[in-house]
Amino acid sequence: MADGNSQQVDPEVGLSDAQVEQLIKDGHKNTGEESLTRSVSDILRDNTFTLFNLINVILGALVFYTGSYKNLLFLGIAIFNTAIGIIQEIRSKRQVDKMVLLAEGKINVIRNGEDLQVHSNDIVLGDIIQLGRGDQIPVDGIVVRSRGIEVDESPITGESVTISKNIGDPLTSGTYLVGGSGKMQVTTVGADTFVNHLSNEAKQGEDASSILLNTINRIIKVLTYVIIPLGIILFVAKLYGGTGINRAILGAAAAMIGMIPEGLVLLTSMTLAVSAMHLARKKTLVRDLPAIETLARVDVICLDKTGTITSGDLKFVEAIPMMKNVSAAEVEKVVAGITYGTGDANETANAIKDAVDDPELKTEKIIPFSSDRKWSGVGLSDGHDYVFGAPQFIFEHLDEQVQAVITQNARKGYRVLAVAQVDDLDPRKPLDAPKLIGLVLISDVIRPNAANTFEYFRNQDVNIKVISGDDPTTVSTIAQQAGIQDAANSVDMTTVKDEDDFGEIAANNTVFGRVTPDQKKRLIAGLQSKKHTVAMTGDGVNDLLALRQADCGIAMASGSESTKSIADFVLINSNFDAMIDVLKEGRRVINNIERVASMYLIKTMYSVALSFIFVFFATGYPFEPIQLTPITSLMVGIPSFFLALEPNFNKITNQFMKQVLIISTPAAICIVGYVMLIEIIGQLFGLQYEFTSTLCVLLTGAICWLALVMVSRPLNRLKIGMDILVLVAFLTIIIFFNNIFSLVSFFNKDIWLYAIPLIATAYPLYMFMQGVIATVLDKREKRRLRKQAEGK
Numbered sequence: 001m002a003d004g005n006s007q008q009v010d011p012e013v014g015l016s017d018a019q020v021e022q023l024i025k026d027g028h029k030n031t032g033e034e035s036l037t038r039s040v041s042d043i044l045r046d047n048t049f050t051l052f053n054l055i056n057v058i059l060g061a062l063v064f065y066t067g068s069y070k071n072l073l074f075l076g077i078a079i080f081n082t083a084i085g086i087i088q089e090i091r092s093k094r095q096v097d098k099m100v101l102l103a104e105g106k107i108n109v110i111r112n113g114e115d116l117q118v119h120s121n122d123i124v125l126g127d128i129i130q131l132g133r134g135d136q137i138p139v140d141g142i143v144v145r146s147r148g149i150e151v152d153e154s155p156i157t158g159e160s161v162t163i164s165k166n167i168g169d170p171l172t173s174g175t176y177l178v179g180g181s182g183k184m185q186v187t188t189v190g191a192d193t194f195v196n197h198l199s200n201e202a203k204q205g206e207d208a209s210s211i212l213l214n215t216i217n218r219i220i221k222v223l224t225y226v227i228i229p230l231g232i233i234l235f236v237a238k239l240y241g242g243t244g245i246n247r248a249i250l251g252a253a254a255a256m257i258g259m260i261p262e263g264l265v266l267l268t269s270m271t272l273a274v275s276a277m278h279l280a281r282k283k284t285l286v287r288d289l290p291a292i293e294t295l296a297r298v299d300v301i302c303l304d305k306t307g308t309i310t311s312g313d314l315k316f317v318e319a320i321p322m323m324k325n326v327s328a329a330e331v332e333k334v335v336a337g338i339t340y341g342t343g344d345a346n347e348t349a350n351a352i353k354d355a356v357d358d359p360e361l362k363t364e365k366i367i368p369f370s371s372d373r374k375w376s377g378v379g380l381s382d383g384h385d386y387v388f389g390a391p392q393f394i395f396e397h398l399d400e401q402v403q404a405v406i407t408q409n410a411r412k413g414y415r416v417l418a419v420a421q422v423d424d425l426d427p428r429k430p431l432d433a434p435k436l437i438g439l440v441l442i443s444d445v446i447r448p449n450a451a452n453t454f455e456y457f458r459n460q461d462v463n464i465k466v467i468s469g470d471d472p473t474t475v476s477t478i479a480q481q482a483g484i485q486d487a488a489n490s491v492d493m494t495t496v497k498d499e500d501d502f503g504e505i506a507a508n509n510t511v512f513g514r515v516t517p518d519q520k521k522r523l524i525a526g527l528q529s530k531k532h533t534v535a536m537t538g539d540g541v542n543d544l545l546a547l548r549q550a551d552c553g554i555a556m557a558s559g560s561e562s563t564k565s566i567a568d569f570v571l572i573n574s575n576f577d578a579m580i581d582v583l584k585e586g587r588r589v590i591n592n593i594e595r596v597a598s599m600y601l602i603k604t605m606y607s608v609a610l611s612f613i614f615v616f617f618a619t620g621y622p623f624e625p626i627q628l629t630p631i632t633s634l635m636v637g638i639p640s641f642f643l644a645l646e647p648n649f650n651k652i653t654n655q656f657m658k659q660v661l662i663i664s665t666p667a668a669i670c671i672v673g674y675v676m677l678i679e680i681i682g683q684l685f686g687l688q689y690e691f692t693s694t695l696c697v698l699l700t701g702a703i704c705w706l707a708l709v710m711v712s713r714p715l716n717r718l719k720i721g722m723d724i725l726v727l728v729a730f731l732t733i734i735i736f737f738n739n740i741f742s743l744v745s746f747f748n749k750d751i752w753l754y755a756i757p758l759i760a761t762a763y764p765l766y767m768f769m770q771g772v773i774a775t776v777l778d779k780r781e782k783r784r785l786r787k788q789a790e791g792k
Contacts, residue, residue: 011144011183014110014128028125030139030189040090047086051224052260053078059253063625066246070740071625074257077633084641089273107138110183127186132345133368136176136565140188143169147343148368150179152544162372164427176544180368181343212293212593215656216268223259223604230611231256237615251614251621258607258628261600268593271644275585282581283572285557291568295535295552296586298462300527301579302520302546303537305468305475308576309482310444314347316355317414317441322402331438335419337361338388341378342368348417351442367427371517371542374469377425385425387434390469391418392494392514394434402436410473413481415442444478449577451483456580458485465510465527467520469542472513479511486510493519502526520546537576538563554579584647591648594656595711596640598663602707603628603636605668606700610675619682620689622675622696624742630733631697634726635704642722643711658777666769667707673765674699674758681754694734694743695754701730702759706766 009015015023023029038046056078063071106117108130115130120138123129128144131137143149149165153175162178165171171184173193188194235252239245272293276286286292303309319331336356339349341363349369365379367387375389387394391406395418398406406416420434454464464484468475472490479487490511496502496519503526506512512523520536524546527534536543536550539558547553547566555567556574564570571578614621675696682692705727712719735746744751 009126009128009185011128011185012110013113015124015126016112019126020111020124023124023126028189030121030123030186030193031191038089038093040093043086043089043093047082047089053082055227055256055260059256059625062249063253066249068246068250068624070742071250071253073629074625074632077629077637081637085267085270089270091277093273123186123189125186125189129184129186130181131177131184132181133177133179134563137171137173137184139173139186139193141171141184141186143167143171143182144185145183146180147182148180148366149177149182150368150370151175152178162370178372178542179370180366181345211297212268212590212656216264216593216597219261219601220264223261226608227256227259230259230608234611234615234621238620241618243620247620250624254623254625254628255607255611255614255621257625257632258603258623259611261604264597264600267596267600267640267644271589271593274645275589279569279582279585282578283575284578284582285570285572286568287570288568291552292582292586293590294533294568294586295582296590298533298535298552298583300463300465300532301457301535301537302465302467302524302527302550303576304539304543305444305466305470305478308537309446309450309466309478309484311447313445314351314415315443316351317443320405320439320441322405322436322438326437328438331419331440332356333359333361334386334437335388335440337363337380338376338378338386338419341380342366342376344369344376348415348442352440365425367425370427371469373427374514374516375431377422379425385422386419386437387422387425387431388419388440389417390471390514391416391439392471392492394418394420394431395436396430399436402439405439406471407473409439409441410471411477413443413474413477415444415470415474416440417442446478446482447576453577453580454483454485457583460583462583463510465506465512465523467512467515467523467546469515470513472511475513476511484510503529506530517542517545521549524549537579538567539574554582587650588646588648591650592644592646594659595648595663596643597656598660599636599640599704599707599711601660601664602667602671602704603632605664606671606675609668609672613672613676617679619679622679622693624693626741627693627697627743630730630741631701631704634730634733635701635708639708639712639722639726643719646719658781661777662770662774663707663710665773666766667703669769670703670762670766671700674703674762677758678754690742691744691751694738694751695758697734697741697743698751698755699758699762701734702762703766705730706763 060072060075107120109116109118110128123139143165146167150162151165153163231252234255235248238248238251272289275292279286319328321328321331335352337359339352340358362381363378364381367377369376374393375387377387379385409416417440419437421437422434423432457464466475466479472492476487476490487510489509491509492513493515502522506523506526507530524534533551535552536546537554538547539556543563553567554569555563557570557572558574678692678695709723712723734743738745
């Protein structure tokens with residue numbers, strides 16, 4: 001859909017409604033970005049067509065062949081688990097999709113001579129788009145009006161080099177304005193735009209990696225190689241051992257069903273999806289689900305002063321003349337002339353425009369504000385050139401008296417800016433002989449809840465670093481007032497050289513002032529080199545490099561489209577306090593999945609162990625598929641869904657495997673031990689298969705229930721109620737529906753003669769084995785730490 005150049009459109013008028021309608025009919029309309037969430041069909045497909053579901057279906061077909069139809073009940077549990085996961089994820093998708101509409105910025109186009117805001121998929125070929133600093137270019141086009149347009153084309157070139165654009169120059173979708181303003185005409189829309197050829201990695205950086213999901217997937221990968229061959233070996237061994245084909249199929253099916261931790265992967269992805277839904281309700285958009293977990297592991301949050309510590313509502317305070325025979329009114333007039341002349345629309349420019357009227361000075365040269373330069377400038381028709389910005393970036397050396405005035409006002413929390421006259425205004429060269437005319441004071445207001453938010457993070461052992469383009473004294477003062485720990489430790493980044501150790505500088509300071517975009521990125525990389533997990537909040541193009549570098553990027557909805565497009569989270573209300581909810585959600589996910597994963601792996605561990613053992617035993621596998629159903633559903637499946645959504649905001653220990661092993665290993669060892677003991681008793685006393693398998697179900701259920709109680713800690717009324725309820729349901733099923741589950745009658749006193757002594761020893765044995773496992777794991781951890789220390 002190219003050929004926009006041939007269409008002549010007045011940049012002041014734009015397209016008419018009739019032209020737009022015709023272009024849409026002709027198919028010259030843009031296409032929207034891909035949804036952040038998976039489609040309903042993708043959710044259905046990915047949750048239904050899994051390896052474990054395939055194994056379940058094949059086992060179901062084999063069990064059907066035996067004619068023991070009641071043993072197909074395990075398929076009902078698998079279907080129920082899958083359905084719950086699908087329903088929850090679709091609910092979450094709908095909530096997140098609503099949030100996307102709130103976060104999505106609109107594009108300013110000119111049609112019928114009027115400004116109009118449209119979504120990117122409503123742009124048509126030939127449209128005139130208004131562009132300002134921080135805007136991401138949505139489609140390909142050419143410049144038709146320019147007020148010092150400067151574009152960062154790093155998404156195309158990989159080099160973060162600012163390129164000036166004049167009328168007629170091409171603009172590429174996916175790039176963004178770092179300076180100036182103007183208008184462009186659309187020359188390409190739809191699939192032909194460059195942005196549609198960019199990979200997601202180029203646009204959004206690497207997706208956050210989930211330690212939790214990676215660990216679980218490793219477990220699943222190992223099980224995949226174990227389940228099928230072990231099941232086949234067990235089946236063949238039983239078949240040739242004279243068990244009979246039906247009994248061999250039912251035994252192998254029970255073993256393989258036991259090995260499948262069905263619901264664990266589903267539960268993890270569902271819990272993340274539900275967390276995204278909870279956060280969407282709290283006006284936080286999650287763009288990448290594993291980022292919820294990543295943020296929970298963050299131990300350093302880097303943030304700008306404006307919009308996080310302060311409200312971002314800047315106010316012009318006063319102009320201080322610093323040149324003889326120049327009044328404050330004249331300083332204001334020059335500052336206003338520069339601000340209105342460049343057309344800048346950042347917070348500082350807006351504060352000046354609110355306070356001072358446009359003096360309507362004629363400009364011949366325009367240098368818009370840039371995050372790298374830290375100043376803007378104009379050349380007036382009277383032949384004089386002026387600049388306005390950070391004093392340290394305009395002057396190489398400041399007079400001691402001037403520096404004293406700047407420091408004095410910075411300590412009061414004011415942002416101090418300088419206005420100066422220069423001989424030759426050229427952004428490619430250092431400023432030539434700037435003469436200070438005056439200083440301008442800008443005030444900012446600390447957010448009401450800032451102190452409470454920072455205190456919460458301090459209590460959670462999360463360090464706050466303030467990285468700002470403002471004077472370090474100003475930032476340090478405001479940070480101290482907001483209660484940020486060690487905010488007095490500040491550094492002026494203009495004094496830092498490229499070859500300095502950014503890791504040490506980042507570790508030893510809390511406040512970083514006069515930071516350039518590249519320095520922001522290097523500070524975050526320095527913290528990461530010190531083994532920190534770093535989150536970065538930002539709202540402007542000067543934060544882009546740092547957001548890409550950080551482990552977790554957080555953008556304000558009020559910020560530029562370019563920052564929102566690469567962030568992991570978008571705070572819809574641009575309220576940093578929402579970060580507390582995100583941190584809590586992440587911790588809830590990790591802590592709860594760590595707890596419930598052990599319940600799934602108990603069944604997997606004892607099933608794998610018993611399968612190996614019973615390959616060499618003449619007797620049949622101790623369970624039938626249906627006998628595992630009450631244990632799988634009541635002791636694992638149903639409670640895990642409740643426990644996974646429980647509030648649990650404890651600090652992350654990063655000991656997933658240890659937490660899992662300390663619950664699941666002793667339980668699995670106890671179950672295998674009891675099953676072997678029951679098999680020996682059965683051989684000695686000539687007990688029937690149905691009798692011994694009933695005892696195995698009782699003991700397995702009792703130990704799994706003990707593990708459930710362990711996992712439920714700390715107990716409260718709801719969790720005690722749930723634990724008692726599942727125990728009552730389990731006993732009700734096996735007492736009153738024993739025939740369905742191929743169990744002997746529980747009104748037969750002989751079963752209790754064996755069961756009661758065995759169950760009575762289960763708790764002390766479980767606790768003893770847990771102590772042994774904990775000791776072994778602690779010794780292994782100490783050895784690992786000792787080797788690590790010796791290696792250093």
